[in-house]
Amino acid sequence: MSIHIGAAKNQVSDKILLPGDPLRAKYIAENFLEDAVLYNEVRGMYGYTGTYKGQKVSVQGTGMGMPSAAIYVTELVKEYDVKKMIRVGTCGSIQKDVHVRDIVLAQAAATTSAIIRNDFPKHDFPQIADFDLLLKSYTAAKENGFNVHVGNVLSDDVFYKDSLEDTFKLGEHGVLAVEMEAAVIYYVAAKYGVDALCMMTVSDHMLTGEETSSEERQTTFDDMMIVALDTLIS
Ligand SMILES: O=P(O)(O)O[C@H]1O[C@H](CO)[C@@H](O)[C@H]1O
Numbered sequence: 001m002s003i004h005i006g007a008a009k010n011q012v013s014d015k016i017l018l019p020g021d022p023l024r025a026k027y028i029a030e031n032f033l034e035d036a037v038l039y040n041e042v043r044g045m046y047g048y049t050g051t052y053k054g055q056k057v058s059v060q061g062t063g064m065g066m067p068s069a070a071i072y073v074t075e076l077v078k079e080y081d082v083k084k085m086i087r088v089g090t091c092g093s094i095q096k097d098v099h100v101r102d103i104v105l106a107q108a109a110a111t112t113s114a115i116i117r118n119d120f121p122k123h124d125f126p127q128i129a130d131f132d133l134l135l136k137s138y139t140a141a142k143e144n145g146f147n148v149h150v151g152n153v154l155s156d157d158v159f160y161k162d163s164l165e166d167t168f169k170l171g172e173h174g175v176l177a178v179e180m181e182a183a184v185i186y187y188v189a190a191k192y193g194v195d196a197l198c199m200m201t202v203s204d205h206m207l208t209g210e211e212t213s214s215e216e217r218q219t220t221f222d223d224m225m226i227v228a229l230d231t232l233i234s
């Protein structure tokens with residue numbers, strides 16, 4: 001049991017999916033895992049363990065934003081010996097050719113957060129995906145015929161910004177999309193020597209205004225779940 005996760009050590013798999021939304025964790029457990037058991041409901045941040053294609057897999061909500069994600073990911077790695085983690089999130093596109101419902105694989109993550117700078121005030125520590133997970137997930141997405149993009153994302157501390165000028169400027173420098181957790185998940189993975197990948201389905205388009213429903217964000221996005229689960233167990 002850790003401070004924020006009410007599970008015994010052996011209740012959590014060393015392979016885990018990380019949705020921001022705890023109700024997405026419930027959806028994944030109910031629709032993709034066999035014999036799923038709820039191991040955590042502390043703060044309503046659901047965590048489940050079940051099997052996928054015969055292998056033990058867990059799914060844990062991380063909440064919104066880097067401070068919350070850092071707490072869950074750190075406890076999962078330090079207290080539960082998690083070795084492979086894949087974020088299954090949502091993001092806002094800032095590229096014309098990255099469409100709503102497409103999958104974005106975060107090869108790297110820029111951030112506005114000070115959470116990494118606090119540890120490395122004199123360095124721009126790069127936040128990068130595990131190459132093996134990235135390659136496997138890209139291959140799985142392509143084999144399934146899903147629309148997938150690989151590149152840099154922005155992990156922003158702020159959802160409601162007064163100005164999107166800097167965000168769109170990052171888009172002009174090739175950043176694909178905006179979300180709020182990838183950078184710190186990559187940072188914690190680097191710190192403790194475990195493997196992490198962040199993949200997101202595009203839930204809204206920040207240039208065109210196209211969006212998905214809040215219900216769809218909580219659930220569905222099944223293409224991404226298949227890619228993430230197949231990658232996790234491969
Ligand atoms: O859908 P999730 O995984 O929560 O991800 C995105 O959605 C939230 C904002 O609505 C942030 O957590 C952002 O990263």
Ligand SMILES: O=c1cc[nH]c(=O)[nH]1
Pocket residue numbers: 090091092093159178179180203204206
């Ligand atoms: O952080 C996020 C997530 C989805 N859509 C956005 O615009 N921002």
